[in-house]
Amino acid sequence: MKKGKKIMIVTIGLICFVLSYVMFIQFKTVEETNITEIESMTTAELREKSVAWRERYEQTSEKLEETNAKLAEYKQKKELNQEASELLEQELLQARILAGETDVKGDGIIVTITDHEDTEKIVSYDLIGLVNELKLAGAEAISINDQRIVNMSDIVDIYINDGSQFIFVNKEERLVSPYVIKAIGDQKYLESALTTKTVGFIDQYSENATLEVKDNITIPKYSKEIKIKYANIKEEE
Amino acid sequence: MIFIAILIGCVVGIIAGMYAPIIPYSLSGYLAISIVAALDSVFGGITSVLKGNFDLKIFVSGFFGNAILSILLTYLGEKLNVDIYLAAIVVFVGRMFTNLAIIRRYYIDKWTNKKQKIEEENK
Numbered sequence: 001m002k003k004g005k006k007i008m009i010v011t012i013g014l015i016c017f018v019l020s021y022v023m024f025i026q027f028k029t030v031e032e033t034n035i036t037e038i039e040s041m042t043t044a045e046l047r048e049k050s051v052a053w054r055e056r057y058e059q060t061s062e063k064l065e066e067t068n069a070k071l072a073e074y075k076q077k078k079e080l081n082q083e084a085s086e087l088l089e090q091e092l093l094q095a096r097i098l099a100g101e102t103d104v105k106g107d108g109i110i111v112t113i114t115d116h117e118d119t120e121k122i123v124s125y126d127l128i129g130l131v132n133e134l135k136l137a138g139a140e141a142i143s144i145n146d147q148r149i150v151n152m153s154d155i156v157d158i159y160i161n162d163g164s165q166f167i168f169v170n171k172e173e174r175l176v177s178p179y180v181i182k183a184i185g186d187q188k189y190l191e192s193a194l195t196t197k198t199v200g201f202i203d204q205y206s207e208n209a210t211l212e213v214k215d216n217i218t219i220p221k222y223s224k225e226i227k228i229k230y231a232n233i234k235e236e237e
Numbered sequence: 238m239i240f241i242a243i244l245i246g247c248v249v250g251i252i253a254g255m256y257a258p259i260i261p262y263s264l265s266g267y268l269a270i271s272i273v274a275a276l277d278s279v280f281g282g283i284t285s286v287l288k289g290n291f292d293l294k295i296f297v298s299g300f301f302g303n304a305i306l307s308i309l310l311t312y313l314g315e316k317l318n319v320d321i322y323l324a325a326i327v328v329f330v331g332r333m334f335t336n337l338a339i340i341r342r343y344y345i346d347k348w349t350n351k352k353q354k355i356e357e358e359n360k
Contacts, residue, residue: 007276008293011244015300017253019275024254026272055316126336 098141100150100222104141108184109191110212113205115177122179122208123156124167130194130201131155137193139185141219146180147173148222168218170224182217266309270322274303274349277329280336302331 096102111130115122131149134142141148149155149167158174159165167175183190191213193202202211260268278300285291308326313322 005238011238011293012239013242014245015279016243017250018273020250020280021254021257022248022275023272024251025260026265026268027257028257029256029262029268032259042266072270115315132273199270 017213025110029062044080098151099140099226100148101226103218103221104184105216105218106140106184107215108141108182108185108217109137109187109194110214110217111181111183111194111201112212113177113179113181113209116208121165122167122177123165124155125165126205127169127179127181128155129173132184133193133201134183134190137185137189139183141182141184143182144169144174144179145173145218146182146220147175148220150222150226152226153222170222182219184219187213248274266322267311270307270311270325271304273326273329274307275300277333277336278303280333283337284336287340 037160059146062091113122113126113130115156131142131144144155147153151170155167157165158168167179169175191211194211195203197203202209278296281297281299282291285296307322307329310325311322
C-alpha cells in the first residue's frame with residue numbers, strides 16, 4: 001500500500017472519529033439539558049426568564065397586598081363588632097342583675113331581725129327603712145327571707161279582721177319572723193351604714209337585730225315575672 | 238479498506254462520545270454549529286470523491302477550518318447580538334442539500350447506465 005493512501009485512510013478514520021464523538025457529546029448534552037435546564041442555560045435565557053418571573057412575582061405580591069389589606073379590614077370590622085357585642089353583653093348582664101332576673105352571688109352582709117315578746121312587733125316600715133339604708137350604702141342585690149327585693153318590690157303590712165297583721169313583700173309573699181335580710185355590696189359600706197352609734201339600725205333594734213358579715217352570699221332571683229305594659233322608652237329628638 | 242477505517246472511526250467515536258462528560262448548555266450552541274459545518278465538509282468530500290477531484294488537504298482543512306470559523310462567527314454574533322449562526326446554518330445546510338443531490342444523481346446515473354448495459358448485452 002502506498003504511503004499516501006495510508007495517511008488518507010488514517011486521516012479519514014480520525015475525522016470520522018472526531019465527528020461522531022462530537023455529535024454524540026452534543027446529543028447527550030441536548031438530552032441532559034432538559035433535566036438540568038437552569039444550570040446550563042445561557043445568561044440571556046436566564047435573564048429573560050428572570051424578567052418573566054419578576055413580573056409574575058410583582059403581580060402576585062400586588063395581589064397578596066390587596067388580599068392582606070382586605071383581610072385587615074375584615075379583622076378590624078370583626079373586632080369592632082366584637083367590642084360592641086361585648087359591651088352590649090356586659091350591659092345586658094348588669095341590667096339583668098339589677099332587674100333581679102338571675103340568682104346572684106357575692107360578698108355582703110346578713111341582718112337577722114326577730115320579733116321579741118317584750119318589744120314592739122316588727123312592721124313593714126322597719127324593713128323598708130333597713131332596705132333603704134342598704135340601698136343607700138350601695139347594695140347591689142337585697143333579699144328578705146329569700147324574696148328578692150327589686151325596684152318594683154313592695155313591702156306592706158296587711159291587717160286582718162281579728163287584729164293580727166302580717167308583712168307581705170312582692171305582692172303576695174308573707175313574711176314571718178325571723179326576718180333574714182341579705183345584701184350584696186361593699187361589706188365595709190354596708191356594715192358601717194347599719195352600725196352607726198345610737199342612730200344606726202343595729203343600735204336602734206339592738207334587742208332584735210344581729211348583723212353578720214359574710215362572704216359568698218347567694219341571693220335568689222325575683223320569682224315573679226316582670227311585665228311592662230304601659231311604659232315605653234321615649235324617643236330622643 | 239477506506240470503508241473499514243470509516244466504520245472503525247465512527248464506532249470508536251460513538252462509544253467515546255457516550256462516555257464523555259456533557260458540556261455546558263451555553264457552549265452546546267457552538268458545538269452544534271461546528272457539527273453542521275463538519276457534516277457539510279464531509280458531504281463536500283464525498284461529492285469531490287465522486288467527481289474525482291478529492292484532495293485530502295482541502296478536505297481536512299475544510300473540515301476543521303469550517304468548524305472553527307463557524308464557532309468564531311457564532312461567538313461574534315453573540316457579541317454583536319446578531320444571530321450569525323442562522324446564516325451559517327443556512328449556508329451549510331443548503332450546501333449539504335446540493336451535495337446530496339449531486340451524490341444522488343451520480344448513483345442514479347450509475348444505476349441506470351448499468352441497467353442499460355445489461356439490457357444491451359441481453360439483446
